[in-house]
Amino acid sequence: MKLLTAAQIREADAFTVQEQNISSLDLMERAAKAFTGWFENKFQPSEEAFIFCGPGNNGGDGLAVARLLHERKYKVQVFIVGDTAKASEDFKANMERLPDEVQPQKIEEEKDIPELPLIACVIDALFGTGLSRPLTGLYEELVEQLNSSGACITSIDMPSGLYTDSQTPEGSTIIQADNTVSFQLPKQAFFLPQHEEYVGEWHVVPIGLSEQFISGVDTDMFFTTRRDVQHLLKRRRKFSHKGNYGHALMLCGGYGKMGAAVLAARACLRSGVGLLTIQVPSAGYTVLQTAVPEAMTLTDPNRKHLSDLPEDIDKYDVIGMGPGIGTAPPTKTAIGQLLATSSHPLVIDADAINIIASSDRLKEQLPKNKVIFTPHPKEFERLVGKAKNDYERLQRLREFCQEHQCCVTLKGSHTAVGTPSGKVYFNTTGNSGMATGGTGDVLTGIITALVGQQYDLEEACILGVYVHGLAGDLALRTVGEIGMTASDLIDHLPKAFMCLQQPMS
Numbered sequence: 001m002k003l004l005t006a007a008q009i010r011e012a013d014a015f016t017v018q019e020q021n022i023s024s025l026d027l028m029e030r031a032a033k034a035f036t037g038w039f040e041n042k043f044q045p046s047e048e049a050f051i052f053c054g055p056g057n058n059g060g061d062g063l064a065v066a067r068l069l070h071e072r073k074y075k076v077q078v079f080i081v082g083d084t085a086k087a088s089e090d091f092k093a094n095m096e097r098l099p100d101e102v103q104p105q106k107i108e109e110e111k112d113i114p115e116l117p118l119i120a121c122v123i124d125a126l127f128g129t130g131l132s133r134p135l136t137g138l139y140e141e142l143v144e145q146l147n148s149s150g151a152c153i154t155s156i157d158m159p160s161g162l163y164t165d166s167q168t169p170e171g172s173t174i175i176q177a178d179n180t181v182s183f184q185l186p187k188q189a190f191f192l193p194q195h196e197e198y199v200g201e202w203h204v205v206p207i208g209l210s211e212q213f214i215s216g217v218d219t220d221m222f223f224t225t226r227r228d229v230q231h232l233l234k235r236r237r238k239f240s241h242k243g244n245y246g247h248a249l250m251l252c253g254g255y256g257k258m259g260a261a262v263l264a265a266r267a268c269l270r271s272g273v274g275l276l277t278i279q280v281p282s283a284g285y286t287v288l289q290t291a292v293p294e295a296m297t298l299t300d301p302n303r304k305h306l307s308d309l310p311e312d313i314d315k316y317d318v319i320g321m322g323p324g325i326g327t328a329p330p331t332k333t334a335i336g337q338l339l340a341t342s343s344h345p346l347v348i349d350a351d352a353i354n355i356i357a358s359s360d361r362l363k364e365q366l367p368k369n370k371v372i373f374t375p376h377p378k379e380f381e382r383l384v385g386k387a388k389n390d391y392e393r394l395q396r397l398r399e400f401c402q403e404h405q406c407c408v409t410l411k412g413s414h415t416a417v418g419t420p421s422g423k424v425y426f427n428t429t430g431n432s433g434m435a436t437g438g439t440g441d442v443l444t445g446i447i448t449a450l451v452g453q454q455y456d457l458e459e460a461c462i463l464g465v466y467v468h469g470l471a472g473d474l475a476l477r478t479v480g481e482i483g484m485t486a487s488d489l490i491d492h493l494p495k496a497f498m499c500l501q502q503p504m505s
Contacts, residue, residue, distance in 0.1 A: 001228060002214060003188050003221035003426070006129040006164040012184075015213040025090050027207065028057065031183050032064030034205035035156055038181050039065070039123075040072060042154075047121045048075045050114070050151070052142065053104070054126040054160070055080070055087035061156050062125025063094035063104075070102050078104040079114065081126065081142060110141050120151040124175045126160035129187065134172040135161045147176045154179040159198045164189055167391045174198045184209045188221055191414040191426040192390035220398075223414075223426045226504065229466045232459050233500050245274030246452025249313070249344075250445070251321035251334075251352075253280035255304035258287045260324030260350070260441045263486050265292045267445030268320070270493040271467070273452045277316070281305055306331045309338060318345045320448030322352030322374075323441040331355065339365040345451045349374045349444040357382040363404070369420065371406040372457055374444055380410050398422045407457045409447070409465055411440060417461045425462050429469025431476050438486030443468045446493070471496040 004012065017024050043049075051066050053059035059080070066078045078098070084091075098104065107113055116122065124146070126139065135143055143161060146153060153175060158164060161174035165188045168174065178200040180190070189195050190202045222228075237244070248268055253261030258280065265278050265288065279298040280288055288297040300306050307330030313319075319342065325331050335355050338346075339362055346367070348356065353375050356362045375383060380393070384400050387393035394416065401408055401418040408418040413432075417425040446468055450460035474495050475488040 001185070001223050001225050002217065002219045003223055004185060004214075004217065004219060005188075008217055008219070009129055009164075009185075012209045012213050012217070016208070016210040019210050019212065020208070025093050028060055028090050028094070029064060030207045031157075032061055032068055034183065034207050035061065035065055035181050036068040036072070038203060038205050039069065039154070042179070043121050045072065045074045047119065048077070048117070049121045049123055050116060051076060051078045051123040052107075052126055052146070053078065053080050053091075054139075055082035055084055055091055056127065056130065057088050057090055058125050058128030058156060058158075058160075060088060060091035060094045061128070062123060063091065063098060065123060065125070065156070066102055067094070067098055070099060076102055077114075078102055079107050080104045081107045081138060107138065107142065109138065113142055113145050116146075116149045116151045118150050120149070122146055122149070122151045122153040124153055124155040124160050124177060126175070128157045129164045131158075131161065131163060134169050135174075140173045143173050143175050152179075153177045153200075154181060156181060157183055158187060158189070162189055162195065162198050167389050176200075179203065181205055183207045185214075186223060191223065191416070192394075193412060194390045196413075220421075220423045221426075222423065223428055224462055224466055225428060226466075226500070229463050230500050230504070232455070232463045233497070234453065234455070242274035245272055246317040246449070246454065247275040247277070247315065248273045248448050248452040249310065249316040249319045250276065250278045250448060251306055251309075251319065251338075252278060252323045252325060252441075253284045253288075254306070254324045254326040254328075254331075255281060255283055257324030257326070258284040260438065261288060262291045263438045263441040263490065264320065264323045264445040264448075265295050266487075266490045267442040267493065268449040269294050269445075270490055271446045271449035271464075272497070273449035277310075279306065279310060302330055304328075306334055309334055313342065313344075316344060317454075318347065318448055318451040320347040320349070320444055322349035323444055325351045327351050327355055327358075332359075336362055336365070339367070343367065343370070345370050345372070345457065347372045347374065347444055347448045347451060349440060350379070353379045354382055366404050366406060368405040369457070371404065372447060372451070372461060373406060373408045374411065374440065374447065375408065376411045376440060380408070394424060398424065407461045409443070409461050411443070415465045415469070417458075417465060419458050419461075427465045427469055429466055430472050431469075431481060433476055433479075433481035433484035434469070434472040434489070436485060439468075439472070439489060442486050442489050467493065467496045467500070470499060474499075
């Protein structure tokens with residue numbers, strides 16, 4: 001699914017109005033009804049709603065919501081900030097539609113800002129997606145008081161003060177919403193870690209924007225849904241055999257970190273690979289043979305570190321490497337040898353990333369269109385340099401992927417997959433229970449297995465990241481967030497793949 005900029009959203013609104021022969025006021029009414037439907041499912045009529053409206057179309061949404069909530073027996077108070085003489089036409093129309101029982105109160109100076117009860121439901125309808133400068137004056141004071149009130153805040157479409165698709169100036173005052181209800185599509189800002197305290201939990205409600213416009217508009221930003229990944233999943237043929245699903249080699253593990261090799265190997269096997277060979281330092285031979293009997297185990301000449309490559313390396317279809325290997329000099333030499341000589345697709349994680357990040361020569365040796373990196377933010381920083389904010393980090397992600405013609409899965413709450421074409425795909429599965437050691441090793445195993453089964457690199461990343469998060473979501477139902485471990489993800493991988501094989505209802 002596409003992510004649109006604020007400008008493209010305005011174009012979508014205008015196109016919809018023309019295509020469907022409706023007025024902009026009709027479209028606003030749709031949006032208000034969609035928001036109100038969501039609000040009814042979240043809050044009871046016994047919870048009083050305090051709606052704060054600016055003079056633009058976001059404020060017009062708020063006025064329409066006030067009317068609809070009043071019709072549904074909610075107690076509503078409306079407060080208007082700004083010059084209503086300069087208000088949008090749709091704002092003025094919704095002002096006229098307000099019933100006599102709902103009379104807006106003007107906030108013209110700081111003393112007019114109401115004191116809110118702790119159980120209040122605040123609806124933020126001050127500014128939407130069109131904001132292009134920081135809040136100042138009375139707006140800034142109001143937002144600061146709302147943030148400190150302790151009330152539950154729900155923003156209509158966007159938290160007021162937050163830019164939709166560019167960096168909000170440092171020090172700006174922004175609504176700290178508990179919930180943000182977005183119309184038709186989420187916004188790019190929702191997927192960035194730096195905005196968590198402002199966006200809260202985000203939700204999307206449909207308002208019937210033109211599918212023709214959305215399908216035709218150009219963008220390089222996407223978010224991944226179940227529908228997007230289901231068609232990627234390859235069907236297994238009745239007369240297939242293990243040779244049809246790839247032979248993967250994984251270079252993993254080090255002294256005291258054989259668990260990383262076990263997790264990566266088990267995840268690889270649970271993700272459909274036909275054959276798996278794993279090479280570990282010789283101290284890990286018994287561990288791997290016992291913990292992962294389905295995998296073939298090779299031992300490195302070095303007892304504690306990886307230092308060499310298999311002699312018959314050409315027989316493998318994909319090589320995954322990095323979990324638990326450390327950065328000892330013999331390991332660095334082996335990684336350099338692999339990059340210089342291998343024609344295999346490579347899935348590179350953990351210390352293998354750190355080794356490559358430390359050497360411009362190794363970066364130059366990366367084969368084009370053969371490499372997937374799976375870094376967490378710190379590993380990515382070592383690879384491309386420190387970024388000032390999440391927008392700059394995304395730009396560096398695009399540039400790195402285009403320069404080296406590789407894919408990168410930048411891990412996080414909404415893992416961002418960068419591709420050689422400069423496109424970015426945000427993932428929508430997963431939860432905070434996955435913030436625990438070893439889950440990255442699991443992702444490496446999943447993606448390695450998919451590449452071994454002849455998924456192209458972009459498909460393997462998008463599908464692998466989605467399944468990884470889905471397994472975490474399924475594990476959440478049985479073990480919760482606090483008690484979740486990486487092994488729980490592996491245990492739920494079969495069910496995650498089964499879920500994707502089932503038709504959507």
